[in-house]
Amino acid sequence: MTSGGRERPDEKQRGPVVLRGNRRIEDTTTDQRLLDSRGPSDWVHTDPWRVMRIQAEFVEGFGLLAELPRAVTVFGSARTKPDNPEYAQGVALGRALAEAGFAVITGGGPGAMESANRGCKEAGGLSVGLGIELPFEQGLNDWVDVGINFRYFFARKTMFVKYSQAFVCLPGGFGTLDELFEALTLVQTKKVTKFPVVLLGSEYWGGLYDWIAKTLLDAGKINEKDLTLLHVTDDVDEAVEVVHEAYKAWEDAH
Secondary structure (H helix, E strand, O other): OEEOOEEOOOEEEEOOEEEEHHHHOOOOOHHHHHHOOOOOOHHHHOHHHHHHHHHHHHHHHHHHHOOOOOEEEEEOOOOOOOOOHHHHHHHHHHHHHHHOOOEEEEOOOOOHHHHHHHHHHHOOOOEEEEEEOOOOOOOOOOOOOEEEEEOOHHHHHHHHHHOOOOEEEOOOOHHHHHHHHHHHHHHHOOOOOOOOEEEEOHHHHHHHHHHHHHHHHHOOOOOHHHHHHEEEEOOHHHHHHHHHHHHHHHHHHO
């Protein structure tokens, strides 16, 4: 190989990649490996191939949700049973959001997610499920109108934030907490704007809110205005009103 008329025998170009020294010695070319169906299939699990899968997930997600009407994401535990009052509250929330003109997005699973999807669908709204590949996942619940399953959490999380106008959290575990604090971080750092986060169920969420308001605030880890990012209520109508007012403020600003 030459560079400015100088021979570079110790260098090999593989597309945009430069290989030097012993790394330049390869038994096959990229084209040959693509076209030859023989040999090991380990290459489909390598990082460069994963990049293509990740890209495909974003393309599929954007394509599916690009024309979604205004929407609210509802999080909550997959372990919530249908006879639990929290399930009934989720159904009421999904119904109220649909009647207010919002599509409802959930993680597509059972429990609290199913309840919100169910309430939305029964009220004639658009019920969306964004599932995730897990060892114990049952697949999308029966109340999802439009759904997609993701391999990667971060691609799925992007869809939740990009296509929602608010998050409402029903009682949930680590997954719900993960989404809750990620949303708060994005709002606090102004990565997203006009994005309310509602905690539905004061008995369940009250202790967490008090810890944030006392321990975090008293230690100077957050500012007092950061507390306004969270809304705790037991009233479904109040939760929907918080969402509606935030969306109206966003519309007025645009």
